[in-house]
Amino acid sequence: MSRAAVPPRLWTSLTGGHRVSPRRTAERGRAGYTLWQRTRASFSGVVLPPRAVPAAVPVPRQVPVRRREAGDGTPGWFSLPPLPTVAALTASGSDTVVLETTAPDGRTTFLLRHPAGDTSEYGLELVVHGGVDADRPLLVTVSYTRQDGRERVLLVPLMPARFGPAASYVRLSGFGPGAAWAAVGPAPLRTDTDVTTDTDWTRDTVVDSVRAALNETTRDAWRRVSELVGDDVREAIGSALG
Structure with a gap:
């Protein structure tokens, strides 16, 4: 060699x-x-030159967003689909469903309605199929951004109907196309102590929520709630019902 x-x-x-x-x-x-x-x-005998190795890109840490709790057994907040712009052009001659979606539990339906004779307001009908205790109302909390940029929180109670599923119908004041909105529930109404300390149960929110009721079924549900809460909340419900 x-x-x-x-x-x-x-x-x-x-x-x-x-x-x-x-x-x-x-x-x-x-x-x-x-x-x-x-x-x-x-x-x-070849000398390999150092190669530039791309620096690892740090992955942003996902910080969980703290959400308000609406009741025992709450499944967590979930986003609702925005109202398409074309839906705002729906004729106001009749009460028309312009958007329909189902909650993650598979048994709660959200029906966004355009009430007859009103071209500026929308209504929300909540329908729960089964699982409603006659002695303890269910509660859904809805949060959305109004057209003026302010957040509005609505407490919506539901009681079982004599015939058909439990349902409530409320006015979404200031709601419009593209508005971001979310909901949590349905969940059984909490105890007196929990309701009193829950930040969602402020007097203004309770009064606003009661006055948003669009039918007697929803007002009856609030009357049932008033029997189960503390004096302060009961007085707020009573003053809003009139």
């Missing part, structure tokens, strides 16, 4: 001789090369 047939670095290693190639001044690259590339370069 001649020296010319063997790479200089390997020849030096085999013969125990002195280094025949000049000391490299550049750092030998490893990152970005395969094992085979590094091995072949080692035997051939």
Whole structure:
């Protein structure tokens, strides 16, 4: 075997001789090369230049958003689909359903209605199929952004009907196309203590929610709620019912 047939670095290693190639001044690259590339370069005496390795992009930490709780067994807040702009052009001659969606529980239907004779307001009908206790109303909390940019929170109670599913019908004052809205529930009405300390049960919210009722069925549900809550909330409900 001649020296010319063997790479200089390997020849030096085999013969125990002195280094025949000049000391490299550049750092030998490893990152970005395969094992085979590094091995072949080692035997051939080729110095692999360092490759620029893209810095890892940090993944933003997902911080959970704290949501208001609406009642025991709350499944969590969920977004509702925005009202399409074309729906705002619905004729006002009759009470028309312009949007329909179902909650994650699969048994609660949200029906966005355009009340007859009113071109600026929308109404929300909530229908729950089964699972409603006659002694303890269910509660749905709806939050949405009004056209003026303010947030509105509505508490909507539901009681079982004599015939058919439990249903309530409320006015969505200031709601319009593209408005962001979400809901939580239905969940059984909480105890007196919980209702008193829940931030959703402020006097203004309770009064606003009661006055949003669009039919007697919804007002009856509020009368049932008033029998189960503390004095402050009961007085607020009574004053709103008139």
